[in-house]
Amino acid sequence: MATKNSVTVQLSKNNGAPQAVVYVGPKSTLVELQGALAGLYKDKTALKAVGLRFCGGCKSGLDIFIRTRYEAQIDVLGL
Numbered sequence: 875m876a877t878k879n880s881v882t883v884q885l886s887k888n889n890g891a892p893q894a895v896v897y898v899g900p901k902s903t904l905v906e907l908q909g910a911l912a913g914l915y916k917d918k919t920a921l922k923a924v925g926l927r928f929c930g931g932c933k934s935g936l937d938i939f940i941r942t943r944y945e946a947q948i949d950v951l952g953l
Contacts, residue, residue, distance in 0.1 A: 881910040882943070885924045892924035893937040900942065907940070
């Protein structure tokens with residue numbers, strides 16, 4: 875389970891383009907975010923799975939979205 879100060883990265887493709895969604899807790903720091911991104915860039919297996927090759931500029935083809943992780947989801951259907 876993720877803690878309030880953790881950073882989680884989810885890789886996927888959006889219309890064929892690779893993207894990473896980075897979920898940060900409300901108490902996460904920039905150092906934790908940088909560490910998560912550094913770990914992502916080192917994981918060649920994961921990046922190849924979403925379509926990146928590994929020349930010097932390949933990381934520029936990865937869209938990165940940073941979003942806040944909420945403690946609880948809101949049930950909009952139940953309103």
